[in-house]
Amino acid sequence: MSDPNAANAPRILLVDDEPSIRQLLSYRLKREGFDVLLAENGREAIALLEAGGVDLLVSDIRMPDMNGVEVLRAAKRLDPDILGIMITAYASKETSVEALRLGASNYVEKGGPEFPAAVVEVVRKALEQRQLRQERRQLQQENLLLKRTLGTSHQFCNIIGRSDAMVAVFRLIETVASTTSTILVTGDSGTGKELVARAIHFNSPRRDRPFVALNCGALPETLLESELFGHVRGAFTGAAVNKKGLIEVAERGTVFLDEIAEMTPMVQVKLLRVLQDRRFRRLGGLDEIEADIRIIAATNQDLSKMVAESRFREDLFYRINVIPIHLPPLRDRKEDIPLLADHFLARYRDQMGKRVTGISGEALSLLERYRWPGNIRELENVIERAVALEQTPVILPDSLSPVVRGGAQKPGSSIDLPESGFHLEEHIQQIERGYITEALRRAGGVQSKAADILGMSFRSFRYYAKKYEIT
Ligand SMILES: Nc1ncnc2c1ncn2[C@@H]1O[C@H](COP(=O)(O)OP(=O)(O)OP(=O)(O)O)[C@@H](O)[C@H]1O
């Protein structure tokens, strides 16, 4: 610390109305290698504090315009981590105590025998203690991260998997979590895209800030826009008050844009702008607002194909697809099935207070042979149902849903085609209509939920609902 101009030398702001004190103290502090700024009153001091970069404030208590305690209060408001040391000619107990209560590290009497050496001493100690505090905090965070990562070898946060594909996903999450790069998570419905998005957020330096999720397929265009960007009063009918959008709510956190393929062209343009310029405007607003957010998008569609068909903006695709993470369907990582089944078994057994301890070999091989079109979400449902139904300590094939049992049969064996033939399309339409109606009923009329139940996008659902005139 011999070079006072070193860029990383702690910066001290010295405030005193007496020129001789300023001169004396700044000489001593500079000699110790500190970077010293001077102010002769509170107003000047606050202007310098507002410019930022001050590590420690040394202030006289009694000054003509505002006293040192007020300067400290303003400083703490601007930067809660700033250190403060008071110097005073008259050791007034009250003000000194008040200063300590506000977070001053210490105070020194001007008339004391150790002045000014005592000031240098107190400054050095305060900076050292802060350094230690910061190191400890960092160490704690690193430990926490390590524990989360190494919980068990087949688990990352609450993502289970031991297949090569999943282990590679764990590594990738670990690597990208510390960055702010935009991430695109792809995979079929129920493969764990949202789980991955959350794991990235909670392993990132943003973990203490919000994680907000928005399903782009679930809202009509204008609503989606105002959810994302917020609006000002009067921006549209019904906009009675100013409202923050999720991008503002997630400031310094993560925004998870689910079903990004459903985003309409207009919203795509606006999102592109946020990604390019890191700024946006509220709906109807004039002010540009800075956006310090990380975006994680997810889709079960093939976005590059959509780009080729001009259904998704190419420039936005490249901005989003900075780091792609693909989750393969469950049938392509069969070695994860026993692990996941056990995991869900334990969860639902505890939840339901049942005594089921395992899965019979026969049931397990049925699980391994099934194709799992609904992926892990479907496996979870099958296990939940089995635990609920099971009367014996192990899950037997009978407790598995018929589709899982049937799915393992030889292909073709369950097809019952009448000798006389029949109208296939009509038959399929009848089935479709039945499922759409039933899903809508079960979702309490909420279309996006019904779409989820059927593993389809909101758009597709609307298409079918319209086709069969179901409302
Ligand atoms: N590897 C995994 N380990 C444990 N649980 C998982 C795993 N993958 C998914 N799940 C669970 O399966 C369910 C579905 O996962 P998630 O919602 O993340 O899927 P998704 O890919 O976002 O599906 P969708 O495309 O339908 O939105 C959740 O309950 C999740 O906790």
Ligand SMILES: [Mg+2]
């Ligand atoms: Mg999802």
